[in-house]
Amino acid sequence: MTAIAGLLALALHLALMLLAAPLLIGLIRLIKARMTGRVGPPLLQPFRDLARVLRKQPVVADGTSWLFRAAPIVLLTTTLAAAALIPSFALGMATASASDLLVIAGLLAVGRATLALAAMDTGTAFGGIGASREMTFSVFAEPAFFLVVFTMALLAGTSNLDAIATLVAAGNLGLRISMALALVASLVIALVECGRIPADNPAAHLELTMVHEAMALEYSGRYLAMVELAGALRLLLWMSLIGAIFAPFGITPSGSVAPWLWALGIAAWAAKTALMATALALFETLRAKLRVFRVPEMLGMALLLGLLAAIFLFVSQGFA
Amino acid sequence: MALVTALLLALGPVAWAVGGRLAAWGTLGLCGLGSLIILIFLLAGAPPQTLSVPFGLAGQPSALALDGVSAWFMLLLMLVGAAASAAMLDEAAWPTSPAMPVFVGAMALTLLAGDAFALVAGFELMSLASFILVLTDHRSETTQAAARLYLGMAALSAFCLIAALALLAGHGTSFAAMRAHPPEGWRAWVVLALVLIGPGAKAGLVPLHVWLPPAHSAAPAPVSALMSGAMTKVAIYVLIRLLFDLAGPAQPLWWAGPLLVMGIASAVLGSFRANMEGDIKAVLACSTVENIGLITLALGLAMAARAADISALASLAMAAALLHILGHGLFKSLMFLGSGSVLHHAGSRSLERLGGLMQRMPITGACMLLGAACLAGLPPSAGFASEWLLFQSVLASVRLGGLGLQILVCVLAATLALATALAACAAIRLIGVALLGRPRSAGAAEAMEAGPPMRWALLLTSLAVVSIGLFPGAVLGLAEPALGLLSNAGMSNRAGILLITPVAEQPGYPPVAVLALLGLAGAAIAAVLRARAATGYRTGPAWDCGFGAAFADPRGQYGGGSFAQPLRRVLGPALMDAHDSLDMPAPGDTRAAIYAVHMEDPAVAYLFRPVAASRAWLSTQADLMQFLTVRQILVVMASALVLFLAFVALVEQL
Numbered sequence: 024m025t026a027i028a029g030l031l032a033l034a035l036h037l038a039l040m041l042l043a044a045p046l047l048i049g050l051i052r053l054i055k056a057r058m059t060g061r062v063g064p065p066l067l068q069p070f071r072d073l074a075r076v077l078r079k080q081p082v083v084a085d086g087t088s089w090l091f092r093a094a095p096i097v098l099l100t101t102t103l104a105a106a107a108l109i110p111s112f113a114l115g116m117a118t119a120s121a122s123d124l125l126v127i128a129g130l131l132a133v134g135r136a137t138l139a140l141a142a143m144d145t146g147t148a149f150g151g152i153g154a155s156r157e158m159t160f161s162v163f164a165e166p167a168f169f170l171v172v173f174t175m176a177l178l179a180g181t182s183n184l185d186a187i188a189t190l191v192a193a194g195n196l197g198l199r200i201s202m203a204l205a206l207v208a209s210l211v212i213a214l215v216e217c218g219r220i221p222a223d224n225p226a227a228h229l230e231l232t233m234v235h236e237a238m239a240l241e242y243s244g245r246y247l248a249m250v251e252l253a254g255a256l257r258l259l260l261w262m263s264l265i266g267a268i269f270a271p272f273g274i275t276p277s278g279s280v281a282p283w284l285w286a287l288g289i290a291a292w293a294a295k296t297a298l299m300a301t302a303l304a305l306f307e308t309l310r311a312k313l314r315v316f317r318v319p320e321m322l323g324m325a326l327l328l329g330l331l332a333a334i335f336l337f338v339s340q341g342f343a
Numbered sequence: 344m345a346l347v348t349a350l351l352l353a354l355g356p357v358a359w360a361v362g363g364r365l366a367a368w369g370t371l372g373l374c375g376l377g378s379l380i381i382l383i384f385l386l387a388g389a390p391p392q393t394l395s396v397p398f399g400l401a402g403q404p405s406a407l408a409l410d411g412v413s414a415w416f417m418l419l420l421m422l423v424g425a426a427a428s429a430a431m432l433d434e435a436a437w438p439t440s441p442a443m444p445v446f447v448g449a450m451a452l453t454l455l456a457g458d459a460f461a462l463v464a465g466f467e468l469m470s471l472a473s474f475i476l477v478l479t480d481h482r483s484e485t486t487q488a489a490a491r492l493y494l495g496m497a498a499l500s501a502f503c504l505i506a507a508l509a510l511l512a513g514h515g516t517s518f519a520a521m522r523a524h525p526p527e528g529w530r531a532w533v534v535l536a537l538v539l540i541g542p543g544a545k546a547g548l549v550p551l552h553v554w555l556p557p558a559h560s561a562a563p564a565p566v567s568a569l570m571s572g573a574m575t576k577v578a579i580y581v582l583i584r585l586l587f588d589l590a591g592p593a594q595p596l597w598w599a600g601p602l603l604v605m606g607i608a609s610a611v612l613g614s615f616r617a618n619m620e621g622d623i624k625a626v627l628a629c630s631t632v633e634n635i636g637l638i639t640l641a642l643g644l645a646m647a648a649r650a651a652d653i654s655a656l657a658s659l660a661m662a663a664a665l666l667h668i669l670g671h672g673l674f675k676s677l678m679f680l681g682s683g684s685v686l687h688h689a690g691s692r693s694l695e696r697l698g699g700l701m702q703r704m705p706i707t708g709a710c711m712l713l714g715a716a717c718l719a720g721l722p723p724s725a726g727f728a729s730e731w732l733l734f735q736s737v738l739a740s741v742r743l744g745g746l747g748l749q750i751l752v753c754v755l756a757a758t759l760a761l762a763t764a765l766a767a768c769a770a771i772r773l774i775g776v777a778l779l780g781r782p783r784s785a786g787a788a789e790a791m792e793a794g795p796p797m798r799w800a801l802l803l804t805s806l807a808v809v810s811i812g813l814f815p816g817a818v819l820g821l822a823e824p825a826l827g828l829l830s831n832a833g834m835s836n837r838a839g840i841l842l843i844t845p846v847a848e849q850p851g852y853p854p855v856a857v858l859a860l861l862g863l864a865g866a867a868i869a870a871v872l873r874a875r876a877a878t879g880y881r882t883g884p885a886w887d888c889g890f891g892a893a894f895a896d897p898r899g900q901y902g903g904g905s906f907a908q909p910l911r912r913v914l915g916p917a918l919m920d921a922h923d924s925l926d927m928p929a930p931g932d933t934r935a936a937i938y939a940v941h942m943e944d945p946a947v948a949y950l951f952r953p954v955a956a957s958r959a960w961l962s963t964q965a966d967l968m969q970f971l972t973v974r975q976i977l978v979v980m981a982s983a984l985v986l987f988l989a990f991v992a993l994v995e996q997l
Contacts, residue, residue, distance in 0.1 A: 080877040084885035086781050088701035090712075092880070096868060103864040104857070120850040121857060125731055129722035130857075136719055136771050143775030143901065146698070147887040148894045151901020154775060158768040159909040162761065169734070169760035173753065176738050183850040241885055245876040249868070319913045326757060333753045337746055 025278040029117035032275070032285075033107065036116060039289065040106045040263075044255035045069035047262075047300055054304035069255065073248050081244025084145045094141030095242065095249035098134040102253040102260065105130040110188055111263045112288035115277025119185035124172045127184065127264070128165070131216070134253065135161060142238035153237030156315060160215050160222065160234070163322035168212050170329025171205045175268060177336055178202075184267060185277075192271035201339070204332035206269045211325040213261040218254070219303065221313040221321070225254075234315075259296065266295045347377045348455060351448030352468075370428035370444045377451070378421035384414055385821040399460050406457030406517055411824025412588070413454045415665060416580045418821070419672040420450050423572040426673075426804045427565035430680045432796035433687075437563040440479060446472035446569060450577045459508040459516040466504060466581065470497035470545075473574060476566040477558050489557035496544050496554045503541025504581065507534050511589055518589060525591025531598075538585045539601055545578035548639060549609040550946035552632045556620065559628035560692065564683020567624060571631045572676035576668050579638055586646070587829050596650040596744070602643030603751075607758050609636025612945070614765035615918050618772060618907045619942060622692045623682045626773050627675065630718055633766055634671045637733060638664050640759065644736050645830060651743050656736060657830035659845055662838065663732035665822045670725035670811050674717040677804045681711035684793035684801070685777065690786030694773075694903030699782035703790045708778050710801040715774045717808060719767035723854040723861075725808050728815035728843070730763055731852050735845035765910075772906045781897040813854050816843045904940075911940070919944060 049066045056063025083092060108122040108130075116122075139157055142150035176182040178201070179190045190196055215222040218235035225235070239250045267274070273291025275284045313321065351373050357365070391410035399405030409417070424447040431439055449472055453465030474497060478490045510530050511521045526534050544551035559567045586598070613632030620626045641664035648657035684707045686692050689700055701708040717726035737756045741749045782788035792798070811818050816838035819826075823833045836847040844851025885891055894900070915921025919942045926937040971979070 077876045081880045082883045083880045085882050086699065086885075088699075088708075088779065089705075090701060090779065096865065099868055100861055100865040103868070104860045107860060107864070118860065121853050121860070123731075123850065123852055125734055126722055126852055126857060129720070129727055129731075130861075132719070132767065133716075133721045136716075136721060136767060139771050140775050140779060143771075143906075144701070144779040145885050145887075146779075146781035146897065146900050147885045148890065148899055148901065149887055151775075151780075151906065154771065155901060155906045155909060158771055158906075159913070162764040162768050162910065163913075165764035166757040166760035170753070170757050173738060173756050177741060181846075181849055182735070182738065186850065240888065244880070245872055248876070315909065316912065319909075330753060330757060334750055337741070337749045337753075 025115065026117070028278055028280045029115055029119065031280070032113040033116040033118060035285070036111050036113065037103070037107055039111060039292075040256065040259060041103075041252075043293075043296065044252065044259045045073060047259050047296065048255045050297065050300050051304045051307075054301055055308055058304065058308045069251075073252060076243070076251070077245050077248045079244045081242070081246050083246075084147070084241045086146060087144050087241075091141045091144045091241075092246070094137045094144075095246040095253070097137045099249045099253045099256075101130045101134040101137070102256045105134075106256055106260045106263075108184065109260055109263050110185060110267050110271075110274065112292040113275035113277075113279070113285060114185055114189055114192070114271075115279075116185075119277070120183070122184040124175070124182045124184050124187075125169075128168060128172070131257070131260075132161070132165075134257075138238050138250070142240075145241045147241065149237045149240050153234050153240070156234045157238060160318055160322065163319045163326065164212050164215050167208055167322055167325040167329050170326065170333060171209050171212070174201055174205045174329065174332040174336060177333065184264070188267045188271045188274065189277060191268065192274055192276070199336075199339075201332040201336040202269060204328045204335065206265070208325040208328040208332065209265050209268070211321060211328075213265060215318060215322060217258045217261055219258075220307040221310050222318045224312050262296050262299045263292070266292065266299070270295060347373050347380065348448050348451040351444045351451060364432060364439050366441050366443050367428045367431040367439045370447055371425055371432070373444070374421045374424035374428060374447065378418065378425060381414055381418045381421060382821075384409070385411075385418065385824075388824065393457055399458075400516070403460075405461045407455045407461060408457030408518065409455060411822070411826075411828050412583065413580070415669070415822050415825045416576060417451065417454050419576055419669050420447065420454065420573045422804075422807060423569060423672055423676045426676050426680065426800045427568045427572075429800040429803075430565045430568070430683065430797050433794045437565065437683075438479060440476055440566075442472045442475040443566070443569075446476060446566075447573075450573055453577050454580060457518055459512050459518075459521070462581065462584075463501075463505055463508065466545075466577075467501055469574065469577065470501065473497075473562075473566070473570055476569075477562045479563050479566070480561065483561070485557070486561040489554075489561040493554045493558045496551065499551075500541045500545045500578075503537040503544075507537035507541060507585060510534050510537070511585070518584075521589040522591070525589075531590070531594075534590060535586065535598055535601065538582055539605065542578040542581040542585070543605065546575045546582065546639075547578075547609070547613075547632045547635045548605045549612050549632065549636070550950050552609060552613065553944060553946050553951060555628040555632055556616075556622075556625040559631075559679075560622050560624045564624075564679050564686065567627075567683070568676040568679035571628065571679055572672040575631060575635055576672050579635065579642075579668060582639075583642065583829065587642075587649075592831075593652075594646060594650055596647055599643045599647035599650065602639055602646055603755065606636045606638070606640030606643055607755055607762070609633065610640065610762035611636075611758055611765070612918060614762045614769060615910070615914060616944065617769035618765060618910050619915075619919065619921075621694050621903045623685065623694060623697070623773060623777055624679070624692055626694075626769060627678050627682060630678075630766060630769060631671075631675055633762060634667065634675070636762070637730070637759075638667050638671070640755070641667065641733050641736065644740050647740065647743055649830060653743070654830055654832035655846075656739050656743075658826050658832040658834055659732065659739065659837070660736035661826055661830045662819055662822065662834045663729055663736050665825060666732060666811070666815055666819060667729035669818065670717065670729050670808070673804055673811065674714045674725055674808045677710055677801065677808060678714040678718065680797065680800055680804065681707050681714060684797050685711075685790075688793060689784075689790035691784060694776045695898075696784040697777040697782070697787045698780045698897065698900065699787060700778045700790055704778075704792050706798050707793050707801060710805045711778060712774060713805050713808060715770040717812070719770040720763050721767070723812055723857050725812035725815070728812055728852070728854060732815075732843065732845075734759070739845060768910065772903060776901070776903050776906060780900050783897045783900070783902070813858060814840060815854060816840055819843070911942075915942065920948065 048069045053063045139154035142154040179187040223234040275288035394407045395404045449468035456462035514520045514524045547555045617629035644660035717724040720726040720730040817840045819838040842853045921942040
């Protein structure tokens with residue numbers, strides 16, 4: 024029974040993630056437009072964009088290898104696999120036992136590395152600049168994220184996301200300074216990993232400041248659709264991840280098949296995601312993009328916060 | 344196994360006499376046979392074997408022994424030896440050297456050694472044979488310089504190793520006698536220091552890692568593969584044998600300190616330098632320094648856990664070390680063989696002269712891509728499995744001691760993540776610049792795929808790497824005897840065929856399930872694409888924001904230097920004292936402006952150059968002796984004699 028419940032929850036979860044990802048992008052764009060006094064595109068515009076580029080035949084840059092054409096598939100595959108590991112509305116999905124935080128980080132790293140390689144493959148200056156900057160950011164983001172994992176693994180005794188979320192949802196950990204510090208660190212990391220302001224500007228299309236867009240510059244047609252969908256999915260995935268670790272309120276407990284509990288879980292997840300989207304839109308409207316070399320400094324701050332989170336934990340708990 | 348070793352050693356002179364490809368074919372055959380024997384030995388769980396051979400110190404036989412630990416390393420050695428000798432068969436690319444089988448045989452002898460004499464003999468023969476192999480291209484100035492540096496480091500290693508063994512061998516030179524009388528007091532300190540300097544330098548631990556990049560660049564690719572894949576691991580084996588086995592069943596906690604510090608320093612400095620080097624083989628050599636650092640770090644954790652008597656953690660960290668030793672040995676050999684193929688068929692090792700090889704050398708390219716994924720520690724590759732175990736043992740090691748140690752572990756964790764992220768960046772840079780993009784030179788534009796022997800060597804090594812990545816638990820099953828010997832506990836309850844976990848009965852890392860998940864997701868995406876998307880594609884010039892014409896020259900692409908520029912700017916000043924200088928001519932002056940980047944490895948700046956300077960100073964001072972008068976020389980000689988006699992008298996008194 025639990026196995027079937029897990030599979031059902033996983034299927035519903037993946038369908039919701041894939042549907043909600045473009046919606047999330049549309050929502051953020053709409054809120055940002057309204058805040059800057061514009062009418063903005065309709066909420067469903069990202070779906071139409073995806074359908075439009077999917078129908079077009081792609082143009083591939085001369086001299087690129089098979090890797091350039093395979094990269095969008097690998098990127099979307101790994102992002103989708105990572106999404107399958109992160110609980111959104113229900114715990115105890117069929118993939119729960121594999122949902123190790125390091126594996127999730129690794130899968131996202133595969134996608135990042137593949138896109139960087141594809142950008143290098145175009146043999147253009149823009150591709151190179153995007154790849155170089157993306158990899159540089161990752162050098163500083165990974166230690167910070169690992170410290171967050173470290174803190175949560177110390178609290179929960181395992182680096183398995185499902186187990187951590189179960190413990191936090193049960194309220195066994197209480198409110199802790201460490202978790203607050205780790206939350207701030209994760210927010211900074213998520214902003215950088217998803218290519219949002221202040222690390223990168225998702226709306227930039229012809230500037231030397233762009234990072235993620237520079238890597239995706241040569242893609243068109245179905246390849247562009249996959250890269251765009253993977254980007255949207257990554258943003259939703261990070262929001263779900265932060266929600267699952269730090270605010271698993273209303274999430275359906277493991278093994279439950281009661282429809283009203285699922286409905287509650289989905290509603291809670293939607294509310295959390297919408298809240299985070301609003302906060303992100305507000306933040307992006309108010310803040311300017313940082314200079315490229317200030318981003319490592321910002322990530323260094325996240326790293327220090329992560330370190331402080333772990334040290335607070337040692338001091339308060341006295342692990343021995 | 345002893346027979347295979349003896350045959351390998353004998354093959355050298357024979358091949359020298361016969362000539363031709365006998366050395367490569369013979370090494371390939373013997374290594375293949377050796378791998379089979381070792382696999383059977385490990386699979387059957389045979390008890391440790393010993394053998395007495397009539398060669399040794401005057402009038403004494405010498406002992407050979409094969410237990411779980413040496414068998415694990417022997418498996419790696421035989422696999423790497425087979426791959427390297429198969430690649431050596433590509434006659435056009437490299438001269439087949441008779442030193443090659445001797446090198447492999449000497450490493451095998453080191454692993455089989457059952458007493459101090461055999462260990463030293465094997466270790467020294469290994470150094471000598473590899474020195475000859477580094478000198479293959481002996482007409483080049485840089486090769487000579489690299490070989491000189493390498494020989495100097497080998498002499499230092501030998502001196503420290505012999506001294507360490509002498510300190511351990513107070514009650515006999517056999518390993519059993521040493522084990523029975525572990526060092527105590529100051530002896531323990533000195534043994535630890537000597538082992539870290541001697542075999543540590545051979546393995547490439549910071550600060551004695553400087554010889555690796557030049558020596559690996561100078562040697563032919565199969566030799567680099569053997570040196571990086573096998574020889575550094577043999578040095579690690581000697582380190583493990585001396586520190587974990589011969590120094591007794593338990594060491595104090597502080598023994599772990601130097602291992603942890605040198606390990607993490609090697610990991611960070613190696614991976615950062617790998618981003619800065621412009622020669623593909625130097626990049627790989629620096630990455631070896633990083634990986635040796637990761638292995639040493641895991642060994643340090645295992646040592647600390649042994650001291651704290653937590654055998655579950657000790658075996659977890661030891662499993663991480665052993666798995667990384669095997670995995671890194673194989674995927675680094677893969678990368679070196681691939682780089683040799685690139686060098687031979689595209690005509691350059693320099694990143695700034697390569698590019699666009701993925702289409703022209705599809706097999707080499709794909710195999711190197713796999714190797715790079717392992718270097719970058721991406722799931723579900725072999726690199727990820729062992730690094731995942733290492734991270735888990737770091738996570739678990741906060742329970743080892745007090746607050747100070749916990750904060751140290753915390754910093755260690757962040758630095759470790761930094762090192763692995765830097766390694767990922769270096770791997771992307773290597774593949775992205777050397778194999779992708781547009782060719783930067785005529786040689787790269789006309790590159791051809793490697794010949795059949797090299798292709799087979801690459802493909803079979805890839806197969807081994809993939810199977811380690813997908814079945815790390817099953818591979819660790821082979822290491823069970825070694826884990827039992829070194830950490831008093833196995834991983835059998837935590838490492839299954841489908842799953843490895845840090846704590847029994849808990850969720851862990853299931854590589855096959857992750858691969859299946861990726862496969863399902865990929866299949867679903869492919870199905871949707873087939874149903875809904877437009878088919879086929881057209882080609883056209885790259886868009887490049889309309890700047891395509893401005894960057895039409897292939898050198899307008901991002902190269903090795905530009906890719907690493909942000910990292911150099913952020914981390915360079917702290918790690919390698921990096922700074923830029925601009926020499927701008929005055930207006931009206933027609934000479935060229937010069938923009939230069941200066942960087943220096945801290946080990947060179949703070950250790951090697953001061954040592955070299957003091958040696959020069961000493962020799963200048965000694966030169967003064969030549970200008971003394973006869974009377975002064977007699978005074979010096981007489982006082983030297985008196986001092987010596989006084990010293991002897993003093994020692995007699997004690």
